[in-house]
Amino acid sequence: MRLTRRSLLNRSALLGCSLAASPLVTPVSFAAAPWDTRLVVIILRGGMDALDAVQPYGDPALAGLRQTLSGGPQAGAADLDGFYALHPALAPLLPLWRAGELGFVQAVSTPYRDRRSHFDGQDLLEAGTAALGGARGGWLNRFLQQMPGVEARTAFAIGQERMLLLDGAAPVSQWAPGAGLAMSPQAERLAGLLMEEDPLFHTALNEALELTRQDLSLGSEDAADGSASGMMQAAPKGRAHTEIAAYAAEQLRGDTRIAAFSINGWDTHYRQASGLKAALGRLSETVLKLRSGLGTGIWGKTAVAAVTEFGRTVRENGTGGTDHGTGGAMLLAGGAIRGGRVLGRWPGLEEADLYDRRDLLPTADVRQHLAWLLHGLAGARKSDLERNVFPGLAMAEDPGLLL
Numbered sequence: 001m002r003l004t005r006r007s008l009l010n011r012s013a014l015l016g017c018s019l020a021a022s023p024l025v026t027p028v029s030f031a032a033a034p035w036d037t038r039l040v041v042i043i044l045r046g047g048m049d050a051l052d053a054v055q056p057y058g059d060p061a062l063a064g065l066r067q068t069l070s071g072g073p074q075a076g077a078a079d080l081d082g083f084y085a086l087h088p089a090l091a092p093l094l095p096l097w098r099a100g101e102l103g104f105v106q107a108v109s110t111p112y113r114d115r116r117s118h119f120d121g122q123d124l125l126e127a128g129t130a131a132l133g134g135a136r137g138g139w140l141n142r143f144l145q146q147m148p149g150v151e152a153r154t155a156f157a158i159g160q161e162r163m164l165l166l167d168g169a170a171p172v173s174q175w176a177p178g179a180g181l182a183m184s185p186q187a188e189r190l191a192g193l194l195m196e197e198d199p200l201f202h203t204a205l206n207e208a209l210e211l212t213r214q215d216l217s218l219g220s221e222d223a224a225d226g227s228a229s230g231m232m233q234a235a236p237k238g239r240a241h242t243e244i245a246a247y248a249a250e251q252l253r254g255d256t257r258i259a260a261f262s263i264n265g266w267d268t269h270y271r272q273a274s275g276l277k278a279a280l281g282r283l284s285e286t287v288l289k290l291r292s293g294l295g296t297g298i299w300g301k302t303a304v305a306a307v308t309e310f311g312r313t314v315r316e317n318g319t320g321g322t323d324h325g326t327g328g329a330m331l332l333a334g335g336a337i338r339g340g341r342v343l344g345r346w347p348g349l350e351e352a353d354l355y356d357r358r359d360l361l362p363t364a365d366v367r368q369h370l371a372w373l374l375h376g377l378a379g380a381r382k383s384d385l386e387r388n389v390f391p392g393l394a395m396a397e398d399p400g401l402l403l
Helices: 005-012 088-098 118-127 139-146 185-195 199-215 220-225 228-233 240-252 272-299 366-378 382-389
Strands: 028-032 038-044 102-109 173-175 256-263 302-308 328-333
Touching: 028 240, 038 118, 038 240, 038 272, 038 366, 088 102, 088 272, 102 366, 139 256, 139 366, 139 382, 240 256, 240 272, 256 272, 272 302, 272 328, 302 366, 328 366, 366 382
Parallel strands: 038 256, 038 302
Antiparallel strands: 028 173, 028 256, 102 328, 302 328
């Protein structure tokens, strides 16, 4: 069904909470570089619940905090190591785990604390700084500025905005899929600021955006020319994430070395069991599409890092969901990853162990792991990473993320 003005207006009435948590236009950016390894950075917008995605069922306090969520192997999650279990919606990735091509880092976060705003959290995650306004542009672009021989690839700009992650002086091309709802970035931010504090609107927004995406007909009759525009016009309804991954893989098979994009739907205030299942399903499909699209050779020198702006509260709320928290998890995948492990120092879930007595306590800065990926994949110097890419960061000991 083609999206009409009437159906758009009807669904627009459902839009709640932060559009930053569930942007309709998902831009994907590419940069070419002279090294041979590949890096894919996926921003999970909305705050992924680390305790449900990678469930610490071995912590005895978890059962009392989660009556219906994060039930571990008894509820169908796949045991990973006797302490952590993988959410059933990530089960398609288990072959990667067994092959050492999938891993996780628990209890990580940016330096962002306390306000728990999607906008500020995402801005800080993509800026890579210790505080808002700490540096210009995004950390991936500042990384490119440190590396010789970087040039922009020819790409397609079909969206309306560039990701902050790759904003900056280094040459970067941009491409984005078609969207069912055109809003300026200013309008998105204003709407989000007005609605962000109402948890019920978060879920209404996610559902409305997904319905809009599924209703969008992109005119497959124009796909015969084989262009990227035609590829997106031929995309099946509700499958934008796999088309993004397929296009990213196509570019990465060539001269492109870095791809960055986002996946929405992680703001699970209400009925998390269904909402998170859908979001994790999209993430699984995205990773597998990247793997199949890259082929064995390129996948073997690729690292995928999926990161989110903050985690969720350790306790369920009264609507079967979780609220904005602090500590979260990052997903690592790819043939270049030393996987089959859940890394990170586990802080515990007793009340005295929690951050602000409500959130998973972060025990590491997610920027450390991102910096070690850049160091290992492209040979970026530690001094440049600590001073220019992630200003003020102390990389500390190498966590051994790569083969």
